[in-house]
């Protein structure tokens with residue numbers, strides 16, 4: 001989808017959500033949605049607030065941001081990630097989000113260009129896929145090297161003890 005089409009579809013989805021839940025459609029709420037959809041990658045609330053002050057020339061309170069993010073999550077427009085116990089948010093409309101997370105150092109890396117949408121769609125026939133987020137866990141290369149070194153040291157220590 002072209003970016004203007006996505007922008008329109010996102011605005012429409014949020015307006016429909018607000019209307020069907022009898023919530024007010026305020027300029028602040030739409031400015032927050034707009035700011036989120038101009039940001040790349042995941043972000044925390046502080047980053048969003050400073051992004052809005054710089055780019056949107058719009059002052060919104062922290063409470064309004066929290067409140068609006070909760071609505072956007074319910075409207076399926078924003079996803080909430082828990083990375084290393086930290087709350088992060090990201091636009092999710094029509095997106096395929098994949099992350100590799102190291103279980104040791106908690107480093108999070110976005111995995112780009114893995115195409116598994118068709119595979120998911122083929123396997124889940126009862127669901128029309130709109131977006132997804134995938135978290136893949138394991139040891140990052142740095143932690144893997146450290147673990148190997150530690151294992152080697154441990155095994156050489158135990159073999160010297162035997163002698």
Ligand SMILES: [Zn+2]
Pocket residue numbers: 102103104105106107139140141142143144
């Ligand atoms: Zn690691």
